[in-house]
Amino acid sequence: MRRKLASPLPQRNGLDPARLRLPAEGPWATIRDHLVERLPMVAPARIDEMLAGREIVGADGPVAPDAPFRPDSFVWFHRDLPDEVPVPFDVRVLHRDENIVVVDKPHFLATIPRGRHVLETALVRLRRELDLPLLSPAHRLDRVTAGLVLFVARRELRGAYQTMFRDRRVYKEYEAVAPVEPALDLPRTVRSRIVKERGIITAREVDGPPNSESRIELMERRDGLGRYRLLPRTGRTHQLRLHMSGLGVPILGDDFYPTLVETALDDFRRPLQLLATVLEFTDPVSGEPRRFETRSRLLAWTSYAEWAGVEHSAACPTA
Numbered sequence: 001m002r003r004k005l006a007s008p009l010p011q012r013n014g015l016d017p018a019r020l021r022l023p024a025e026g027p028w029a030t031i032r033d034h035l036v037e038r039l040p041m042v043a044p045a046r047i048d049e050m051l052a053g054r055e056i057v058g059a060d061g062p063v064a065p066d067a068p069f070r071p072d073s074f075v076w077f078h079r080d081l082p083d084e085v086p087v088p089f090d091v092r093v094l095h096r097d098e099n100i101v102v103v104d105k106p107h108f109l110a111t112i113p114r115g116r117h118v119l120e121t122a123l124v125r126l127r128r129e130l131d132l133p134l135l136s137p138a139h140r141l142d143r144v145t146a147g148l149v150l151f152v153a154r155r156e157l158r159g160a161y162q163t164m165f166r167d168r169r170v171y172k173e174y175e176a177v178a179p180v181e182p183a184l185d186l187p188r189t190v191r192s193r194i195v196k197e198r199g200i201i202t203a204r205e206v207d208g209p210p211n212s213e214s215r216i217e218l219m220e221r222r223d224g225l226g227r228y229r230l231l232p233r234t235g236r237t238h239q240l241r242l243h244m245s246g247l248g249v250p251i252l253g254d255d256f257y258p259t260l261v262e263t264a265l266d267d268f269r270r271p272l273q274l275l276a277t278v279l280e281f282t283d284p285v286s287g288e289p290r291r292f293e294t295r296s297r298l299l300a301w302t303s304y305a306e307w308a309g310v311e312h313s314a315a316c317p318t319a
Contacts, residue, residue: 168233
């Protein structure tokens with residue numbers, strides 16, 4: 001197996017540099033010419049600025065502005081960061097040892113860098129705050145979902161923990177607050193086929209063999225609302241949100257299902273009332289049983305008036 005080349009650039013703001021492999025052949029006279037074509041979203045003037053500032057490097061050092069194209073070589077550089085809305089809620093560390101870190105992620109904070117969310121992500125924050133540059137997530141939560149996320153501290157152990165989630169060897173519980181439908185017979189297991197198309201923000205249920213399964217239980221009810229326990233057997237995109245909506249009890253604060261509603265990124269009111277509450281598994285490294293439970297609570301259940309904005313404050317959306 002070919003060993004991955006180590007980056008000659010250090011992390012910046014908890015982020016690894018981008019790495020590009022140049023093609024085996026092509027019409028470009030210089031590396032600069034190739035980058036202009038390869039990176040159409042970056043202005044040529046910005047590429048020239050980065051080259052002049054020695055910000056683009058190869059295995060032998062900074063790439064000169066007129067450096068000739070070198071087939072099958074690599075270059076590294078740090079991408080310019082998007083303007084981001086600060087997420088005013090903290091990541092709470094629940095457990096840390098030499099192998100793993102388990103945290104309570106707040107609503108509105110993405111797990112990993114993607115699109116418009118880079119620095120304002122749990123991974124980047126934790127890498128900087130804990131001084132763990134090799135930290136990597138074993139799984140993910142949606143940006144709008146709060147609760148437990150497990151990170152791996154050592155590169156050589158990533159596969160062991162990520163495979164555990166992939167192979168469904170982790171017991172997971174979620175809680176949600178949603179309306180109560182008296183005619184709905186619960187508990188029940190929901191199975192459906194979910195598809196998520198690239199470039200479309202929402203997923204959907206379609207006819208065909210099921211590829212998703214969730215158990216839905218109603219734990220408490222009051223004032224027309226219920227506190228539900230959700231037990232996903234699979235991990236399809238937006239699975240729990242789709243299944244709850246399909247039952248006629250969409251989760252409070254869901255801007256996707258059943259109807260897509262555009263919400264500004266700086267609007268932290270009425271967070272989705274979905275919380276990852278339990279992670280339980282046999283540790284693939286030590287062999288010991290592990291169980292982690294969230295310390296957060298869903299605001300619509302502890303104080304519906306505050307969640308709904310009747311008594312809205314700047315408090316964290318999970319108490």
